[in-house]
Amino acid sequence: MKSRKATSHEVARLAGVSQSTVSRAFNRESAVSEETLKRIRAAANKLGYWPNELARSLISRRSNMVGIVMGDILNPFYPAVLAAFTQKLQALGRRILLFSVAPGADIDDVLPQMLQYQVSGVVITSATLSSRMARTISASATPVVLFNRSIYGHPVNSVCCANEDGARDVARLLCEAGHVRFGLVGGHADTSTHIERRQAFVEELRRHGICGVVEHSGGNTYEGGRTAARLLLDAAQRPTALFCISDIMALGALDATRYDLKLSVPDDVSIVGFDDIPAAAWPSYQLTTVQQPVDKMVDQAIALLERQIKDTAAPPSQLHIPGTIIVRTSARLGPQPTHAASRPSGERGRKRG
Amino acid sequence: MKSRKATSHEVARLAGVSQSTVSRAFNRESAVSEETLKRIRAAANKLGYWPNELARSLISRRSNMVGIVMGDILNPFYPAVLAAFTQKLQALGRRILLFSVAPGADIDDVLPQMLQYQVSGVVITSATLSSRMARTISASATPVVLFNRSIYGHPVNSVCCANEDGARDVARLLCEAGHVRFGLVGGHADTSTHIERRQAFVEELRRHGICGVVEHSGGNTYEGGRTAARLLLDAAQRPTALFCISDIMALGALDATRYDLKLSVPDDVSIVGFDDIPAAAWPSYQLTTVQQPVDKMVDQAIALLERQIKDTAAPPSQLHIPGTIIVRTSARLGPQPTHAASRPSGERGRKRG
DNA sequence: CTGAAAGCGCTTACAG
DNA sequence: CTGAAAGCGCTTACAG
Numbered sequence: 001m002k003s004r005k006a007t008s009h010e011v012a013r014l015a016g017v018s019q020s021t022v023s024r025a026f027n028r029e030s031a032v033s034e035e036t037l038k039r040i041r042a043a044a045n046k047l048g049y050w051p052n053e054l055a056r057s058l059i060s061r062r063s064n065m066v067g068i069v070m071g072d073i074l075n076p077f078y079p080a081v082l083a084a085f086t087q088k089l090q091a092l093g094r095r096i097l098l099f100s101v102a103p104g105a106d107i108d109d110v111l112p113q114m115l116q117y118q119v120s121g122v123v124i125t126s127a128t129l130s131s132r133m134a135r136t137i138s139a140s141a142t143p144v145v146l147f148n149r150s151i152y153g154h155p156v157n158s159v160c161c162a163n164e165d166g167a168r169d170v171a172r173l174l175c176e177a178g179h180v181r182f183g184l185v186g187g188h189a190d191t192s193t194h195i196e197r198r199q200a201f202v203e204e205l206r207r208h209g210i211c212g213v214v215e216h217s218g219g220n221t222y223e224g225g226r227t228a229a230r231l232l233l234d235a236a237q238r239p240t241a242l243f244c245i246s247d248i249m250a251l252g253a254l255d256a257t258r259y260d261l262k263l264s265v266p267d268d269v270s271i272v273g274f275d276d277i278p279a280a281a282w283p284s285y286q287l288t289t290v291q292q293p294v295d296k297m298v299d300q301a302i303a304l305l306e307r308q309i310k311d312t313a314a315p316p317s318q319l320h321i322p323g324t325i326i327v328r329t330s331a332r333l334g335p336q337p338t339h340a341a342s343r344p345s346g347e348r349g350r351k352r353g
Numbered sequence: 354m355k356s357r358k359a360t361s362h363e364v365a366r367l368a369g370v371s372q373s374t375v376s377r378a379f380n381r382e383s384a385v386s387e388e389t390l391k392r393i394r395a396a397a398n399k400l401g402y403w404p405n406e407l408a409r410s411l412i413s414r415r416s417n418m419v420g421i422v423m424g425d426i427l428n429p430f431y432p433a434v435l436a437a438f439t440q441k442l443q444a445l446g447r448r449i450l451l452f453s454v455a456p457g458a459d460i461d462d463v464l465p466q467m468l469q470y471q472v473s474g475v476v477i478t479s480a481t482l483s484s485r486m487a488r489t490i491s492a493s494a495t496p497v498v499l500f501n502r503s504i505y506g507h508p509v510n511s512v513c514c515a516n517e518d519g520a521r522d523v524a525r526l527l528c529e530a531g532h533v534r535f536g537l538v539g540g541h542a543d544t545s546t547h548i549e550r551r552q553a554f555v556e557e558l559r560r561h562g563i564c565g566v567v568e569h570s571g572g573n574t575y576e577g578g579r580t581a582a583r584l585l586l587d588a589a590q591r592p593t594a595l596f597c598i599s600d601i602m603a604l605g606a607l608d609a610t611r612y613d614l615k616l617s618v619p620d621d622v623s624i625v626g627f628d629d630i631p632a633a634a635w636p637s638y639q640l641t642t643v644q645q646p647v648d649k650m651v652d653q654a655i656a657l658l659e660r661q662i663k664d665t666a667a668p669p670s671q672l673h674i675p676g677t678i679i680v681r682t683s684a685r686l687g688p689q690p691t692h693a694a695s696r697p698s699g700e701r702g703r704k705r706g
Numbered sequence: 707c708t709g710a711a712a713g714c715g716c717t718t719a720c721a722g
Numbered sequence: 723c724t725g726a727a728a729g730c731g732c733t734t735a736c737a738g
């Protein structure tokens with residue numbers, strides 16, 4: 001009950017071998033004779049022995065831990081991201097040191113903490129990295145990958161959805177349907193996702209001859225999206241199409257349109273989101289949106305990180321993985337091509353290139 | 354760029370003091386003279402030195418890490434739980450080692466890993482603990498708290514919502530509204546939450562003279578709840594009230610009722626959930642449910658854990674924190690008392706004791 | 707207030 | 723295949 005944990009020395013004594021042999025039995029069993037291995041296993045079992053990872057990490061200088069900074073776990077897009085990271089990293093034998101920071105806050109405080117634990121690498125999701133910290137990181141030589149964030153002017157790995165392409169497609173399809181008055185519900189103005197999606201959307205509208213877009217921030221929350229939509233749709237010249245920078249805000253916007261303003265979606269107002277969170281597919285919403293390929297993105301992020309862990313000198317990459325427009329019923333879009341593939345799941349939405 | 358991390362010895366050399374003094378400067382600065390402290394700080398700064406937590410943990414035998422096992426992060430109830438744990442533990446100066454296990458899977462594999470990292474304590478959320486592992490834990494003398502799970506016959510800390518009381522209230526209010534045909538959408542049959550909520554619900558119905566409840570498992574997912582509801586409501590003797598063991602299933606059930614079966618909620622079918630996830634409050638759902646007091650529960654869980662970390666001999670507690678019925682519009686319930694308090698937030702739901 | 711020394715529990719050359 | 727020894731980077735009595 002009060003038993004202190006057994007050490008390799010105690011196992012060694014019980015098995016009648018040296019401590020180094022016990023250590024080898026747990027690292028490269030091939031280096032230990034069959035017979036000895038058996039005795040050591042029996043002894044270890046009896047004492048409930050497992051190697052102390054702290055000591056192991058200290059001497060071998062690899063902690064095997066990866067730090068993850070989560071910026072916005074309450075946004076329904078991120079649980080799937082976190083689940084993918086934890087599963088895949090666990091499968092690689094890595095442990096996860098989790099830190100959360102308030103949305104919008106930067107990670108200057110938590111980064112030194114991670115480094116003190118000698119993490120092998122760091123994943124930063126949905127958080128702002130100050131350029132001071134970018135320097136701290138490169139000074140510490142700890143591999144880093146940004147997920148859904150990119151940073152200009154610093155050589156840091158990052159994996160994002162192709163935000164520009166997605167937003168441009170949305171703009172084009174809405175224009176082709178004849179919309180001329182647009183509203184945009186934005187996220188945090190200083191995040192790369194907001195900037196990239198907004199920029200590309202506005203530019204594409206301009207290419208179609210449309211110069212005005214009313215904008216409002218929805219702070220990347222349901223309530224924020226709802227409030228923003230209420231404000232945008234209350235105008236005399238009501239927009240007929242709303243592009244929301246993230247799905248969670250789009251759901252709020254959709255509910256505002258239907259329940260607060262008693263308007264019809266998509267007859268009065270078309271609403272498009274970005275992410276493809278689970279609720280977007282529910283029949284109450286049927287949200288047309290740009291799907292982020294979370295699994296692929298996480299795979300790539302881990303690959304970049306592992307590459308740099310293996311070779312610190314590996315040049316950082318900035319990856320942009322294409323998203324896919326999922327056409328559901330929340331928006332009046334341009335004419336649908338007849339060959340539009342229906343989704344494999346039998347779900348109602350259709351993908352569109 | 355390739356700089357290996359500085360050690361306390363290097364700082365000591367640069368500052369012209371001994372390594373032990375450097376160590377003291379980072380632990381109890383009061384034990385070091387003002388002047389020396391200044392020199393050490395300057396040196397540390399120059400070298401970018403921070404104490405290696407692994408070494409610190411090893412020698413002082415406290416890792417300061419708490420292991421968290423998340424069983425079901427994709428259920429929208431858990432992001433708030435994880436957020437609360439990470440925030441509050443971070444504020445206490447603890448680090449979080451995160452593990453995830455498939456829903457329903459037991460944690461026999463991950464537990465030894467956490468123990469190898471010498472975690473100060475373990476939080477287990479929404480996962481099954483085999484009795485073998487319960488023994489491993491008590492043998493390792495590592496403090497543990499179960500969150501939203503309890504385990505019979507083992508002295509382990511646990512914090513749950515008062516599942517029985519909540520489910521009983523739901524049953525009573527539905528009976529008082531005159532419902533006589535009931536359906537139950539369950540979760541995983543071997544979890545304490547399922548067992549307790551189901552049991553209390555069925556018992557209370559019996560007290561009201563109702564002996565038959567049709568049941569179906571919804572596996573604690575939206576899709577599962579939707580399918581289960583479709584099956585339950587397809588019967589000749591259609592239930593007029595569905596109790597869903599968790600909100601995420603209730604949302605699926607609600608959509609099934611409205612969109613798959615073209616029935617009205619609550620006129621044809623009343624639906625009640627359990628958890629009060631954010632989506633329950635959205636106007637598309639307006640789900641009547643039992644709210645789990647997540648913040649209070651997490652506070653208590655951390656308190657139990659910290660108590661046992663301080664004093665390994667502290668007797669384990671099993672806590673059941675009362676939930677609150679939030680009355681929205683998804684169910685036809687018994688006559689509402691006129692004094693029912695309206696919710697502070699101005700939200701439509703009403704609390705009910 | 708400061709330093710020399712022991713030691714946390716391991717891994718890993720180095721001999722044999 | 724096995725053991726003795728050095729050392730990872732710290733904390734913490736113990737002297738002075």
